[in-house]
Amino acid sequence: MELYLYIALFAPLVGSLYAALFGASPKSYHTGLIASGLLFTSLVSSAILLSYVMGGHTVHVELMTWMATGDLYIPFGFVVDQVSVVMMMVVTIVSTVVHVYSIGYMDHDKGFNRFFSYLSAFVFSMMVLVMSDNFAGLFIGWEGVGLCSWLLIGFWYHKESATWAANEAFIMNRIADLGMLIGIFLVYWNIGSLQYDVVFAEIHNLDQKVITWIGIFLFIGAMGKSAQFPLHPWLADAMEGPTPVSALIHAATMVTAGVYLVIRANPIYSEIPDVGYFIASLGAFVAMFAATMALVNRDMKRIIAYSTLSQLGYMFVAAGLGAYWVALFHLMAHAFFKALLFLGAGNVMHAMSDELDPVKMGGLYKVMKGTAILMILASVALAGIWPFAGFFSKDKILEVAFSSEHYILWGTLWITAGLTAFYSFRLIMLAFFGEERYKQYGFHPHEAYRFMLVVMSPLALLAVIAGWFEHDFVRLVTTLLPGFEFHTHHVELMLIGVTSLIAVGGIVTAILMYRNGPLSTKWEEHFCYKVLINQYYIPKLYNEIFTKPYGALSRFAWKEIDIRIVDATVDMIANAIYKTGENTRDIQNGNLSTMLRWMVIGLVVLLALAVAFTVGYNAIGA
């Protein structure tokens, strides 16, 4: 099995390096094909591992030592257990699809080869992240995906907005990574190891306060990657990247790394329910918060991005409340339908020559039937309608909230579910139905390559059926993750009903409201609209209180402190010495008389000192 592990892990790397070899050369299909092929290999290996793990085994290997100094020992160790294998499957499935899809999507792009190189590198990093058997290895993947995300968001580097977004994403993630790093340090100095098995075995021996801190710092790391408030703005801006990237990274995989971390570190979070509750509350807040922003946005990808954010909030609610398997389950299901949604959006973008405003579309159903159907499927799944995947996973989260008697959380999530349904179908309605407004703007939409649609179909299938395997899934993962006791059997059906009701309500409202195209622009004067369209003014706020002052402070530090104070002091000392020389060199005015006088002055001064000393000496002597 170790062989499969290594294949699963390194196949993407090989693909990436292969593509990188041709990075600067003009487009060549073979890079895309080989990268995709290798990913498929990885997928197959993962599947084999899955079946192996389902047999109740795990695979644990140690490749080699990475860092060893003092008491610190960090190997490149990889583990395939019930959790990581699920993640591997999710990652490889989505990325294989995205790779193949990209062959079509990036068809006309100069950086075709480069793109595949980055994309496969990302998959490799993600695999390292999920397969690592220790926190340091996790951190490698963690930063690796950050790097690839930076590369991919800024893929079109000539676009100012893209590079800005890339940097923003990287830096915001770095802020969180610091938290994570500190968490790792805390783990090391308290336990003496970073291996999961050692840490989780020892964690309960630690002081409650220490565990709390560990939990908090690790979660700060998770917040960055999963774009939780207040580190969320980067995710929406990250939509500047090519759409397959958004599908893979910013929907299915990387952003869920935070959730994965919390799930993985469940023995830690189980010890600290207070922190867990905080995580859940934050998750619920973000779910609602992001959903509201999605309501009014006029950028297709951003809408989906906010939706992702919102769904991540759901996952955190589950994870925070201790229902780790539920979180993982939703993670998986969400990965499928959200990737699908993004890829569909990608098709639309292609058709519309990169136009993203759904208001300028309308009636695309006629020209892009396949895409439309796939996107509707995905949206239904997202809305959580039975029997689609979202229904099973999302309803479970609501149940969890209800079951742990956090009714406010439940309420929030419940309303959010309605909002989710609404904005999903708002998008569908605006883009695919109603008047064909695109004609006014002179677009000539066309359907994407057939193989692109074909390749999306597995995702569509999974978006539909993933939820049906709930029981197998539970059996699989609960061998590693703690189970969750539901106390809601008596109200289960009612809960499902209430939730489905609001979802359906949301859908219906959206269809009704947008059946004739967009709302009137009067809306846009409304205060709520303004707040929402400006994302609660948070990016502006960040710009005002962080970015600008940082720039100003930096310039101040350089121009005022470094040059005018620190350096000037040094120069001043040097100049003072030199100036003293300049000013006193006239002592030597070349006149013999002056020179003689100086000698006498020296004599007199010495004499004065001598007399003073003698007087003093005699006085003391007397």
Next chain:
Amino acid sequence: MLDHILSILIFFPALAAMLGFVVAKDSIRAYGITVAAIEFVLSLWLWYAYDPMSSGMQFMESAPLIPAFGINYLLGIDGISLFIVILSTFFTLIGIASLTETRRVKDMIITLLFLEMTMVGVFAALDAIVFYVFWELSLVPMLYIIGAWGGPLRIYASVKFFLYTFTGSLVMLVGMLFMAYFYYQATGMWSFSILEWYRLILPENFQLWLFAAFFLGFAIKVPMFPFHTWLPYAHGQAPTIGSVILAAILLKMGTYAFVRFSLPLFPDASVFFMFPIAAIAIIMIIYTAMVAYAQEDIKQVVAYSSVSHMGVIILGTFALNVEGVSGSVFLMLAHGVVSGALFLLVGVIYDRRHTKLMSEFGGLASVMPRYATIFGIMMMASVGLPLTINFVGEFLSLLGFYKQSHTYTLIAGTAIIVGAIYMLAAYKKMFFGNVTNEENKKLKDVNKTELIGLVPLVILAIWLGVYPKPVLEPINNSVESVIQLMHDKAQSSEAKARIPNLSDAGAMKLHQEAH
């Protein structure tokens, strides 16, 4: 030959430089490369012959120099210095091989070979005065390189560099003499041997003063805030090769000296000054990173980033535990590789455009993709991405200091954020966007000569990031003996507590290996 390999390593380049006067001008480059290559191979041989399991000094050489005053020609290498020596020879080779300078190449190469002698000498010396000799002597070739081949402010920059460092090291010399005198009082013999000094246990108040004296010399060299202002000038004005060597090797002398002198000689003072120095290190990290962000000149960005990274090294050094010190020693190498590479990269663009202002560039990624890639890799190494060389060092340094203080490390950890900010911003300004400047449209990508210098560095940056063990292990072994020595010598209870006792820790290690 192994008995005298260190002497050979030190004096071979100097001798070659002398003979180089005879070599004709058009052949001098080949001559320089040959000499540097031989020297590099010799240093690799040194590594090969080095026993990584032993923590003590190896290849020791001793000859009386001024026995009447206790000065001996005493050389030796341990895990801490071994790799810096190799790095020195390596960078000299790379520097000469990728030299693009056309003015008075002969002088340049002879100077570089002399510089190589001093660099190897500093790291191989075990006698304080011999150390000092090479330490000071290294200023002279660098002065010449900056002053003769530098930019418009070169004279100011070179003089500032020279005098500033010279002043600091003179104070250090007083400290060394005091140390020797102390040894004399304790034993009745003069000695400047560091190994002999290690055996001295100094009263705490003496330690504080001596520590301060040594500190000034080292801090200016490192350079630590607020003594850092010579560095941007030196880098800003120096030719590429000068900046590369300065950043990669010369700055390491300061941090190396902290590990070699300050820690083992003054354990109590090290603990006493740990937090003030950590505070300075934090200022270095954050403040200079901000200053770097404000720069308009790409070379200055790299220069200030050097200071910022040196802050992490200092922090790791003053973690006073094996993790931190090993990390900081490793980070010295890492920073050498990365900043050396970055300066080489800046040199590449400077050779083409004769400007280093970032506003002059933009969109270079499309004109010079290979250049952008290498720059990108090195930039990522510089911001400490895992699996690059810098990360290992930074991680261990911060990890080490975390043992001493949570808050300090938390603040210092912002290094990874602020570092990313200025680096990414600079990269964005240079490489992203559209090519707006006409002159940039016709730029040629990196050529072979430049690749000769850059590719090995890229390989090194990734190789040692993925597999640091061959380097980290010898470092670790030597650092452990230093830490143990410090623990044994420490007098105050605080110092005893702060500096781990490794002989106890053995048990814990066994416990871990069981897992």
Next chain:
Amino acid sequence: MEITLTHYLVLSTILFAIGLVGIMRRKNLLMLFFATEILLNATNIGFAAISHYLGDLSGQMFAFFIIAIAASEVAIGLGLLIVWYKRTGKIDLDLMTSMRG
């Protein structure tokens, strides 16, 4: 009223001070040299007096040698002045400031 050594020493001092004043205020080199003679003569009185009061001949010896030195100095001094005078036609030291700073 007995004359003690102190009297002589004070006299010597006063004469020495007069010499100093002369050295400081004279601009004419020849007359400046006069003042240097005064200095040496002032000390000679002191030596002779001390010699007398201590009953020791060394002082007189010293004075004797000082006279010899003074004489030699005159020779060299005048020689220098002559070459200077031949070159410039002046012996005013205010004109002798080609080197300074």
Next chain:
Amino acid sequence: MLEPINVSMASLNVATLAPMLIAIIGALAILVIDLAKEGLHKSFYVMVALLFLLLDLGTLVEFGGVFLKNGTVLGFFDVMLMDGIAILSQIIIVAGSMLFIPLALTSKRFHEYNYPEYFALFLFMIAGFQFMVATDNLILVFVGLETASLALYTLIALHNRSKSFEAAVKYFTMGALAAGFYAFGSMVLYAISGSVEINQIATVLAEDHYSNIGFVLVGVVFMIAAFGFKLSMVPFHTWTPDVYEGSSAALAGYMSIVPKIAAFVVAMRLFEFLVHSGVVWLQVILYIGVVITMTASNIWALVQTDVKRMLAYSSISHAGFVMAAILIGTTQANSGLFLYWALFSFTNLGAFTMLWVNRQKNLLPGQSSDHPYEKFSGMIKTMPMAALMMALFMLSLAGIPPFGLFWGKMYMIGSAVSAGYTVLALIMALNSAIAGYYYLKLIIFMFMKEPMVGYEKYYLMNASLSLKTIIGIAAVGTIFAVFAVNPLLEVITRFVYNSGY
């Protein structure tokens, strides 16, 4: 009636006079030869002088051996005193002179070398210095000092241009004032001790428990003023730059070495017993004097535009540095003084010879001195070897290891540290840093600036084989000093220690 005194020749130790006599005989021989045959070439006189100095040195080395075996030798009614420091300093004086006298063999003709008397006076001067150091009798010190000084004034003036006359007159006049100070100081010391011999004075003062402290101090004040002049302590230093500038570079270099070591030895004899007897005042004054001399002259050297003047200020600073040895007063410090001076001789020999080699007869257009910095600009491009040599000497002067002077500096600072003068050690160190700047300035001109058009012909204008040889000797001495330090130190320490210093 006075009893006739019977003196046996043996008790006189006539041999103690031998070194000086050789020099004097040499001088007389030159005068006689000149009478016999006029118009001999200067090279003849140089070699004759060298031979006599070689003999002189030989006897000194012989004395060294005797000293190490039998200790101090007194001669001529105890007037002559051949102790360790006398021998050491004479060796430095004679050896230094031997190195400087071949500088007369320039390729261009200069006025002074046209005189056989020049060489005679040179030898007389050496004899004068030798007498000065080989006695502790204040009278002989004075006479020796004046002999040497009067010869030196003449030698300066013989360069025969208005600057050298000006220099000679200034030096002479101030020297006369200093002579007055010396005489007065001796008088005061004589008044309180009844003796003109330093060891007697020391004995009497100690027996009196320094009860006449006022007199002691007044005497010391005048002595400090007198030796301050010779050693160019601030503010008695003002002659130094002008005299150096006015005289030929060869002679200026000579003046920076030989007269000073003679003065140092006398100052050591005179002041150290006082320092050791706990005359706090003197310690304080010397401390202040050392610090001011070092610092002020360094600061003034910074602003100089002429290399020779800069070197003049720098040698003041070096003298101040070495003066610290007298303040510190330990064997280590005193040995350091000699070590420093021996190493300094080589370096300064080199530096001034380089100036001498570059000397042109007339001032450069637009310049007011012989060796402005501009003259050296870009020298590395036109005369690389010469530039390297000059740089070497500058680095050595700046105290960059491993060149000669560094070892001296290190040992001096080390002795300060060992004697508990930590702050002084720091000041000494920091002064070296300030000094770094002006030495560096020349290096900058030579290595980092572009050559001035039309100046090439002035480089090595005055060079000849012997001058180049001298530079070579100086360079070798400077570079490989590290190997000489240990033997030197051992010998010096034995000499100094056995002389009781």
Next chain:
Amino acid sequence: MFEAIAFYLFAVLTIAMFTITVMTSQALYALTAMAAGMIFISAFFFILGADFLGAIQIIVYTGAVMALYAFGMMFFDTTRNVVEKQTNPRIVFVLGVLAAVMVVAIFVAPIVSDNIEALYPINSQVGNTQAVGMVLFTKYLVPFEVAAVMLLVAMIGGIVLAGKKMDRSLTLMAEEEIAMIHASNERHPEKGEH
């Protein structure tokens, strides 16, 4: 009593004479006053029993030195009124007076010492000159001889400096010029320098 009167008389006279020497602007007065001062000083020597010194003083100073100076004065043409530009005259006097006052302040205290021994005691039975000679040619033989050398040096120096050879500076002449002079000297040896 006689001694005291003599002391004060001569003290006042010497001080007056030297003051004139220092202060007058007439070179001739200065010279004369100095010569007079020197002679008055020799009076002190006689009073103090240093007869030999007194004689020397008169012979050397008033004889040789003064003659030299007189010659110099004529040579330099400074017999008339000498114009000297005085800068900061006050500081000169302040310094002079300060020096005097401070030294005097110390000197007024008597010297207390029991340990002073005369190494060469003045023997009242022997004439001063004889005693001086005795010491001079034993103890001070070396200084005496060195003084002779010194006088020789002074003589050579004076002759060389004042010599005619100094009129033409080889230092300032170009090499070609010097060569020409040498050539002409060889052709007309009688015009050579003497």
